[in-house]
Amino acid sequence: MINSILSDIKRQKPLILNLTNYVTVNDVANCILAIGASPVMSDDLRDAVELAESASAVNINIGTVNRRTLRTMLKTGRTANKFGKTAVLDPVGCGATKFRTDACKKLISKVKFDVIKGNMSEIKSIAEVFCKRKSVQKSAGISCDSDIASEKSFSCDAGHTFGVDVNFSDAITEKNLLQNISLVKQLAQKLNCIIAATGKYDLVSDGDRCFVISNGNEQMEKICGTGCMISGMLGAFVSCCREKKLEAVAACISAMGIAGEKEGKIIDNLFCMTDDILESEAKYEIK
Amino acid sequence: MINSILSDIKRQKPLILNLTNYVTVNDVANCILAIGASPVMSDDLRDAVELAESASAVNINIGTVNRRTLRTMLKTGRTANKFGKTAVLDPVGCGATKFRTDACKKLISKVKFDVIKGNMSEIKSIAEVFCKRKSVQKSAGISCDSDIASEKSFSCDAGHTFGVDVNFSDAITEKNLLQNISLVKQLAQKLNCIIAATGKYDLVSDGDRCFVISNGNEQMEKICGTGCMISGMLGAFVSCCREKKLEAVAACISAMGIAGEKEGKIIDNLFCMTDDILESEAKYEIK
Amino acid sequence: MINSILSDIKRQKPLILNLTNYVTVNDVANCILAIGASPVMSDDLRDAVELAESASAVNINIGTVNRRTLRTMLKTGRTANKFGKTAVLDPVGCGATKFRTDACKKLISKVKFDVIKGNMSEIKSIAEVFCKRKSVQKSAGISCDSDIASEKSFSCDAGHTFGVDVNFSDAITEKNLLQNISLVKQLAQKLNCIIAATGKYDLVSDGDRCFVISNGNEQMEKICGTGCMISGMLGAFVSCCREKKLEAVAACISAMGIAGEKEGKIIDNLFCMTDDILESEAKYEIK
Numbered sequence: 001m002i003n004s005i006l007s008d009i010k011r012q013k014p015l016i017l018n019l020t021n022y023v024t025v026n027d028v029a030n031c032i033l034a035i036g037a038s039p040v041m042s043d044d045l046r047d048a049v050e051l052a053e054s055a056s057a058v059n060i061n062i063g064t065v066n067r068r069t070l071r072t073m074l075k076t077g078r079t080a081n082k083f084g085k086t087a088v089l090d091p092v093g094c095g096a097t098k099f100r101t102d103a104c105k106k107l108i109s110k111v112k113f114d115v116i117k118g119n120m121s122e123i124k125s126i127a128e129v130f131c132k133r134k135s136v137q138k139s140a141g142i143s144c145d146s147d148i149a150s151e152k153s154f155s156c157d158a159g160h161t162f163g164v165d166v167n168f169s170d171a172i173t174e175k176n177l178l179q180n181i182s183l184v185k186q187l188a189q190k191l192n193c194i195i196a197a198t199g200k201y202d203l204v205s206d207g208d209r210c211f212v213i214s215n216g217n218e219q220m221e222k223i224c225g226t227g228c229m230i231s232g233m234l235g236a237f238v239s240c241c242r243e244k245k246l247e248a249v250a251a252c253i254s255a256m257g258i259a260g261e262k263e264g265k266i267i268d269n270l271f272c273m274t275d276d277i278l279e280s281e282a283k284y285e286i287k
Numbered sequence: 288m289i290n291s292i293l294s295d296i297k298r299q300k301p302l303i304l305n306l307t308n309y310v311t312v313n314d315v316a317n318c319i320l321a322i323g324a325s326p327v328m329s330d331d332l333r334d335a336v337e338l339a340e341s342a343s344a345v346n347i348n349i350g351t352v353n354r355r356t357l358r359t360m361l362k363t364g365r366t367a368n369k370f371g372k373t374a375v376l377d378p379v380g381c382g383a384t385k386f387r388t389d390a391c392k393k394l395i396s397k398v399k400f401d402v403i404k405g406n407m408s409e410i411k412s413i414a415e416v417f418c419k420r421k422s423v424q425k426s427a428g429i430s431c432d433s434d435i436a437s438e439k440s441f442s443c444d445a446g447h448t449f450g451v452d453v454n455f456s457d458a459i460t461e462k463n464l465l466q467n468i469s470l471v472k473q474l475a476q477k478l479n480c481i482i483a484a485t486g487k488y489d490l491v492s493d494g495d496r497c498f499v500i501s502n503g504n505e506q507m508e509k510i511c512g513t514g515c516m517i518s519g520m521l522g523a524f525v526s527c528c529r530e531k532k533l534e535a536v537a538a539c540i541s542a543m544g545i546a547g548e549k550e551g552k553i554i555d556n557l558f559c560m561t562d563d564i565l566e567s568e569a570k571y572e573i574k
Numbered sequence: 575m576i577n578s579i580l581s582d583i584k585r586q587k588p589l590i591l592n593l594t595n596y597v598t599v600n601d602v603a604n605c606i607l608a609i610g611a612s613p614v615m616s617d618d619l620r621d622a623v624e625l626a627e628s629a630s631a632v633n634i635n636i637g638t639v640n641r642r643t644l645r646t647m648l649k650t651g652r653t654a655n656k657f658g659k660t661a662v663l664d665p666v667g668c669g670a671t672k673f674r675t676d677a678c679k680k681l682i683s684k685v686k687f688d689v690i691k692g693n694m695s696e697i698k699s700i701a702e703v704f705c706k707r708k709s710v711q712k713s714a715g716i717s718c719d720s721d722i723a724s725e726k727s728f729s730c731d732a733g734h735t736f737g738v739d740v741n742f743s744d745a746i747t748e749k750n751l752l753q754n755i756s757l758v759k760q761l762a763q764k765l766n767c768i769i770a771a772t773g774k775y776d777l778v779s780d781g782d783r784c785f786v787i788s789n790g791n792e793q794m795e796k797i798c799g800t801g802c803m804i805s806g807m808l809g810a811f812v813s814c815c816r817e818k819k820l821e822a823v824a825a826c827i828s829a830m831g832i833a834g835e836k837e838g839k840i841i842d843n844l845f846c847m848t849d850d851i852l853e854s855e856a857k858y859e860i861k
Binding site for chain 2: 021022023024026027063064065066067093096097098099100162163164165222223224225
């Protein structure tokens with residue numbers, strides 16, 4: 001995907017600011033360290049805004065967001081934009097509660113994210129928010145594929161995310177692959193950012209091309225936080241390769257999948273990952 | 288205890304909402320995943336109340352509670368009651384500070400818990416709050432065994448919990464077993480819920496019968512969070528078996544003990560636990 | 575250093591109150607348990623102040639401090655002082671943001687700490703705050719070595735800490751060892767407390783003597799939280815040996831280094847650490 005991405009990260013050692021949940025935060029920090037970047041965590045408004053100026057990327061993860069920390073996320077995200085820093089959103093549990101869906105709506109409306117990464121239920125919930133009022137969208141010159149927007153699994157009003165896990169019926173399978181690729185592409189076009197939907201297949205699109213990645217295994221779903229670790233690492237991958245963001249996101253997600261496939265601990269495997277391993281073991285197609 | 292409890296959990300995959308401390312939260316999430324249920328964490332009032340409606344159980348753990356999160360716990364607990372969801376309380380450090388004792392008093396007064404699980408110091412502190420004013424209790428038709436309520440180790444005014452660990456003098460031993468069984472039974476009757484006191488022997492009573500469980504080993508006390516993991520899993524065990532709650536609680540605590548006895552990591556052992564293992568390795572008497 | 579320190583901790587089982595970040599809090603708790611002490615965590619003002627009265631030591635770590643928790647830290651630190659309890663500060667990220675530098679300034683001005691432990695960037699940031707206005711200091715009878723205070727790497731205005739990691743140019747090396755020893759000694763004199771600066775060499779001084787410790791290895795920097803674990807354990811080491819605080823701090827930092835040098839997990843190695851191991855494997859000089 002990108003020949004030198006891991007050595008670039010190790011050389012540049014980017015500072016990644018994480019406004020993230022307290023459930024998986026330790027693993028996020030250790031992943032970022034493992035690939036050679038430097039993590040810092042904050043939830044204070046003043047502190048986080050200051051850190052955003054010196055960081056290379058800001059990773060916003062709403063896993064345990066509350067009213068106070070949402071304000072910190074909004075202001076910090078805007079600061080990241082102002083200073084041209086990479087911004088990543090992990091919309092954990094979007095669709096599970098109105099509170100989380102609204103939080104994502106505000107964040108995506110006010111902050112320009114480089115990447116939004118979630119499971120397919122979360123991504124569908126975002127698509128629902130930003131694509132559902134079709135007349136409004138069309139009058140604004142924004143098209144949204146009606147075939148997809150009108151599907152039941154996509155346009156449900158109530159949240160369809162099951163807590164923070166993907167809803168069984170939303171999981172990416174071979175059968176619904178083409179439909180999900182189409183949805184991911186459209187949302188990427190609409191939001192003008194990279195959309196990454198993780199699952200059995202990981203879909204990564206900039207609205208034009210879509211990487212379909214098949215690294216990883218099912219056991220990874222039984223480990224809390226693999227998704228959050230990806231978001232943290234995305235800050236490092238994308239900020240070190242801003243001219244090839246799509247490939248950087250795909251490389252990051254492949255790296256996590258490869259680390260999960262191997263014997264031993266994911267974080268140790270990330271620590272030992274090289275550009276050669278990543279290049280030779282990444283399994284993907286471009287659609 | 289219950290033949291099919293673990294397979295029931297895996298089949299039903301209940302959503303367990305955790306309002307819990309940030310010290311052991313990752314282990315709590317991973318335990319819940321390991322047994323086949325789905326964890327979600329929140330501390331925001333709006334978010335947690337919404338999640339309580341869709342979850343199967345709410346686990347409230349006061350390990351790092353503060354003024355704000357106590358409000359979230361009270362409102363979420365009441366929502367769980369309103370919608371008939373399983374409610375579990377882990378009164379971490381009750382008795383160590385007035386703040387924590389008061390928090391438990393409020394929670395137990397306003398929320399109907401299915402299970403309250405703590406170490407013996409915490410359980411005694413709760414008993415003290417709810418049993419000490421005997422005249423009031425009697426006039427209200429509530430009896431409290433005077434032999435126990437008047438014992439020094441039980442009726443002390445100041446908090447007798449040592450931080451979040453059991454006070455040495457409160458630890459359940461063979462010598463004080465009968466006395467502690469009696470205390471646990473009484474408190475269960477009084478609060479009309481299941482009381483589980485963990486230690487060398489784990490006591491689980493609905494006020495009538497008391498399971499005395501002897502799985503586990505001493506090293507588990509040297510691992511931070513085994514108690515919190517039990518609370519999280521209790522949500523899954525009890526919500527999947529509401530007609531046999533006492534047995535479900537006993538099964539959950541045995542499962543953790545068995546997982547701790549085996550070589551390797553507790554969470555891996557929970558992942559591999561089956562109904563057969565649980566049935567054959569659970570060590571308990573009913574008193 | 576101190577013959578019986580680890581057995582003293584195991585015998586006394588001191589209660590260590592931690593007002594610490596949610597990134598590494600689980601490891602901090604497990605380290606404290608591993609050496610035989612008892613951890614408790616809090617961020618609520620009322621709860622923490624109450625706990626400070628019954629604890630042996632208070633460990634304040636600003637890794638994810640915010641406005642609310644800073645108030646808790648200030649009040650709890652003052653309570654620790656009032657009751658003669660050991661107080662430890664870990665100024666995580668001091669120098670990285672004005673918010674964190676100000677937080678440390680307030681904490682150090684209002685609370686008398688027994689030990690302040692940080693990486694060399696954090697320690698330099700503190701030195702800058704408390705030593706830079708030389709005229710004021712001299713008029714107040716406080717001397718600050720002008721050779722050091724005027725050095726570029728020391729007296730920079732902007733924060734020179736790189737997130738929460740040491741700035742490359744600040745790292746303690748053989749080349750800058752004497753200069754850093756001098757800085758640490760001066761700061762210890764000025765603040766009348768023990769200053770510990772960790773790195774390839776760990777420097778621990780009471781203003782008079784300076785332990786130069788060379789246990790540990792580089793891989794420890796790739797594990798998030800080894801610094802935070804030290805702060806938590808410092809509470810136990812110092813509170814069990816208040817008449818030899820300098821040696822207690824040095825012993826604690828050596829113990830962590832030795833645990834990191836060995837095969838296997840740091841926490842398991844701490845669990846197995848004995849006074850004999852510590853005495854025979856500690857590598858240090860006194861300057």
